[in-house]
Amino acid sequence: MEPSVSAAPFPAAPPWRPTPLLRAVIALHVLAVIAVIAHPALWPWALGAALASHLPVVAASLWPRSRWLGPNLTRLPEGSAARGEIALTFDDGPDPNVTPAVLDLLDRHGVRATFFCIGERAAAHPELCRDIVRRGHAVENHSARHRHHFSLLGPRGYARELRAAQQTLSAITGVTPAFFRAPAGLRNPFLWPALTRHNLRLASWTRRGYDTRCRKPARVLARLLRNLRAGDILLLHDGHAARGASGRPVVLDVLPPLLASIRAAGLKPVTLPAAFGLPDVARRGADRHPAPGTIS
16 A cells, blocks of 8 residues: 655645636627627627637637646645656456456555546446556546447536446445546536536546557657656557557556556556545545445
8 A cells, every 4th residue: 555645634625616718718608698789780799709709618628638628636735746746547347358467567566556447337347447456556547338429418427427427436446536537538617617616626647548449569669658757647558559569558668667667767656546535535435335235
């Protein structure tokens, strides 16, 4: 388990409020309505302006690291970076064909990581999900179903996805996730209010290796190591992992040289909860496993 660190108490998720971009879009819509009321003949121009104002919102929705739609963690906090910490994160699991090997590699190097798990996959492999926590890693929310149209959901759709995954992961591990990562990093303005209601913080990444589609470990490794420095959040996948020419998951060939390079650079991988002041998350979860059959 990771040692305790000196950190400020973990704050509640920031309350929802319109970002400057959203305030500008709302203001433009109000002005368009006023213009049409005052001069009805202007309606084509007013409508065009209102529709055009949606373009930056769409762009922000398609940019995973954007903060235009609300808070988004792309790096660890300053205190964590000052300690030489970085975060390894794995998405789309747990996968019984890949995750155990990833866990063994992390154990071999004495490294802790964060696994953003899909609720349905966790429910299908609860013991594997519990094993992640038992080995000292963090399990966080990656939606209930990993829907391809996640960025098109409305308030109710987001509420269902977040709530279902929170309930499933909490019941399996005994720990309530504190972080959320959107499928493919895509979302829309309705996500932030849903995150606030579930006390979740959106976490994306500093850089990713594209290991779900790149079949060459050297290229994935190069992307992850480019300008590597303290405070970085790296994205890999234990689910939906690309296979190399031999059929072996690329992530398993990337991890050993990546971990060696991280150690050579004097950096220390930690879980997201530890970096943000919750170092005991894994210990709390390891002591509270539900009885088999409690997951619906």
